[in-house]
Amino acid sequence: MxxxxxxxxxxxxxxxxxxxxxxxxxxxxxxxxxxxxxxxxxxxxxxxxxxxxxxxxxxxxxxxxxxxxxxxxxxxxxxxxxxxxxxxxxxxxxxxxxxRLLGASKPSVRAYFAPSLKPTAEIVEECRKAVADGFTAIKLRATKELAQTVELVGSVRDAVGPKVDLMVDANMSYDRRSALRLARELEALDVAWLEEPILSRSLTQYVDDHSWLADRVSLRLAGGESLLTRFEYIDLLTRRTFDVVQPDCTSVGGISEAKRVADLASTWNLTCVPHIACSSGTGIALAAGLHLILACENAPLIEVDAYGGPGWDGLLKNPLEVRDGYVTASDAPGIGVNLSPDAYQRFAVTTA
Known part of the structure; x- marks a missing residue:
């Protein structure tokens, strides 16, 4: 097993x-x-x-x-x-x-809840609870079945009402014609953005196909989580392929490069919502993403996974928490989280 x-x-x-x-x-x-x-x-x-x-x-x-x-x-x-x-x-x-060292823009940021794939009824119940806990935004994960995805989004929309922002992450599950069909269905459900719907094997295809889709729908598109360094964002930004760009601090080149990408996006009047892989099970990348977001005037949301991880099970002494739908940075120095004294004894992985 x-x-x-x-x-x-x-x-x-x-x-x-x-x-x-x-x-x-x-x-x-x-x-x-x-x-x-x-x-x-x-x-x-x-x-x-x-x-x-x-x-x-x-x-x-x-x-x-x-x-x-x-x-x-x-x-x-x-x-x-x-x-x-x-x-x-x-x-x-x-x-x-x-x-503050980066140039503080705000002290806190609204969080969005990101449940994992599971049966629709379970996701709906998790989303109801998230809204009761104070979340005002939710990102759902699409499946490769278009009708199933539309049913999921519709069910969650019915459950949480019209005031909660819904986003959908398609993880490159569709060809561009299917992505167009999905986007038009999601427009009717008042989805805030559709994330990376089109399967792309090259950067050229990634930019061209998503630009093709953007020209045909009013629904905002999001993407960029797998791009590395600001140089891969050049065509994406100049063509304004996405309305929301999503650099990840842990892969794009750290906080330094993610901030450069966010500032470049700002020059094009684009939103930046940094990707945080699985919302960072260690809690370290989540903290890094938070500090980046708090220093960017064009970054209105932070991704928070629903299921915790080592960071909340003892790896960190002071993991971040969501309160009333917001995450707030402390005035602690650095990124504000520290390893527990026994972190290595409890969580270290030995590789062959």
């Missing part, structure tokens, strides 16, 4: 003065056998002896070192984890929360 658990690649950086920064690299702990060695064997030696406050210089050095085989691969996941840890470290050295 297979056992599935949430996890992540935790990055730790310590200084000779006793400060420690933590980050998270990539979408999943499954990447550890590849991302871990890149961090430990290639990036870490480059950082030893350097001033950790020079985040911009260190980021560029890491990018240049992986240029020939990175940029669009797991090397960028590795850079992302290190960058998040460096920002956490800088905040602790400066005794300031990261969102």
């Amino acid at each position: 297979a056992v599935h658990v949430k996890g992540g690649i935790v990055v730790r950086i310590t200084t000779d003065e006793g400060f420690e920064g933590i980050g998270e690299a990539g979408f999943s702990a499954e990447y550890f056998p590849t991302v871990g060695p890149i961090i430990n064997s290639q990036l870490a030696p480059m950082l030893i002896g350097k001033d950790p406050r020079d985040i911009g210089a260190l980021w560029q050095q890491m990018l240049d070192a992986t240029h020939m085989w990175g940029r669009r691969g797991i090397e960028t996941y590795a850079i992302s984890g290190v960058d998040i840890a460096l920002w956490d470290l800088l905040g602790k050295i400066a005794n300031q929360p990261v969102y």
